[in-house]
Amino acid sequence: MSRVLPHGGPDHDCEREPFPSGPLPTIEQRQDAQDAEAGRARTRAARATTGRRVRRAVIVACLIALTVVFAYPFVWLVSASFKPRGEVFDNRLIPKTFTLENYVEVWQQAPLGLWLLNTLIVTVLAAVTVTFSSAMVAWGFAYYRFRGRGVLFGLVLASMMLPGAVTMIPTFLIWNGLGFVGTLVPMWAQNLFASAFYVFLLRQFMLTLPRDLFDAARVDGATQWGVFWRIALPLTKPALAVTLVFEVQAVWTDLMRALIYLRDSSTFTIPRGLKSLVDAFGFGGERHWEVIVTASVIATIPMIIVFFLAQRQIIQGVSTSGLKG
């Protein structure tokens, strides 16, 4: 990779390079080109559009093929969940014997309803608290000017880089000391204290809001909290939605924390429960793969629904997460 972009725009000496426009690259002499420029431009344009159309068709065909590859694991999983035990691995797209039995069985084998409920509670609490607390902190960094702000915000950015493994053990000891290990509390309560990545994301968004608006509200007698709560927060809605959805996805799928903090099957979240099913019915256990497959489908479907409901926010959030790079 070379940095060939001088600021006045690229002006390399490219005359010796053939111009590979369309399927027939021709090496044109310069004088020739000048003579026939007018007449040739038309045919070249025509050739270029067909060329472009062919190229686009090839690209779309490639993408469709790749989409099939990417979608297939889902299709395979859903299809397998409707197959009886003996046929799970037959790799047929349409089940030979269609059965709903797995869904009944998985409900009997595992407290799936409870797990779903636990996950739902944790997810809602985590997403709501982190969105609210991070918005507050982001507002503190975006609106106020005070000495040491730069340093504090630098700490926010630095803590974003910190690998979770380093703080994992003392954090466990904190919850252990407070007697919350084995309950759902450690799964979400840390979100009361904002999260660096979301503070960053929300602050970036808040900085784009017109400051005059807030100053005017202050002049009109709004309290500091009122400016945040009634003016800034409603304007930040798009970024709040991104935060909410991101956290929903992160918490719903979180395995590590559940492994550390949840002990009893009745407190399991869906990822932890799924893991316990793999242990009980997978290679180490009874090899009832149809149970595992069906539970996986049930665990995944809420995320697919969330994705289709909040697609715009998710894509937007992921895109902006890359722009800070």
Added chain:
Amino acid sequence: MRGQSSTAATDAVAALDPISPDRERRQRAARRRNVLSALLFLSPWIVGFAVFTAWPLIYSAYLSLTDYDVINDPAFVGFENYAHLFEDPKIALALTNTLLFTAVQVPLYVVVSLVLALLINQAGRGSGFFRTMFFLPKMTPPVAVGILFLLLFNGQNGLINTVLGWFGLAGPSWTTDPAWVKPGLVLMSLWTVGASVIILLAALQNVPMELYESARLDGAGFWRQSFSVTLPMISPAIFFVVVVNTIAGLQTFDEAYTAFFGAGNTTYSNDAALFYVIYLFQQAFQFLHMGYASAMAWVLFVVIMAVTAVQLIVSRRLVYYEGEAPR
């Protein structure tokens, strides 16, 4: 960042009036109130940072110098844990596994997401649909991805080997043959490239069209444009994807743990899938060697910092940042 413009403005307004001590006092009070409210807004993070970041950092550094099993008080042992790290063959194994996995996975991940992003960028009206389809796997819980790995890569009748069979290839035992476990996990991880695709696609769409136009006027063909315009312009995004995925790769846990570890899953050798964080997790929460695990965590921290630093240094030569003077 917007500078100190507003305070400067109020100061300027104040300067117009003759400065009365009363006014000054009022202003100072207002400023103090402002700082107070700022602190109130920041308070969740300040508390959180102190309790869940700063203290854990300090405490885990201390724990790494002790023998601690949660039940008895930590016993100070000096650098014994660190010394033991060098003698523990599983550390060497886990580090090798993790570094190998990351070294293979990250480049593949970046290339695949770049190719997908380039294709989608050219797809015209269908691009939104394809973007959705490639992102969707990222929504799958990692546990389910680990399960899918066991199923699709099953040596006897998994889908992957069935497809390989159509081409007359005998697929390996991905889930049981130690030599093939990591390649299989790498391949499976490529299924969830969606987020990187979106980041790179956003970068591609941010490249100003004028650059391509002037490049074309200068006679640059497709490849020339790709290497002289596209790649430099999206290099910050590529770098971001590399760094983030390296850090994630070095902390790989969920999929491999689901597929190869846990209760009842000791029937076959799973050394090939013993990644560093998995071993750390086992030391801390299964064997309750909290001191040793803390030392492991610090070593991981140093490794991650070192790798990221190297990437930063290398990137200076390779990444083009707009608005920066060309070196």
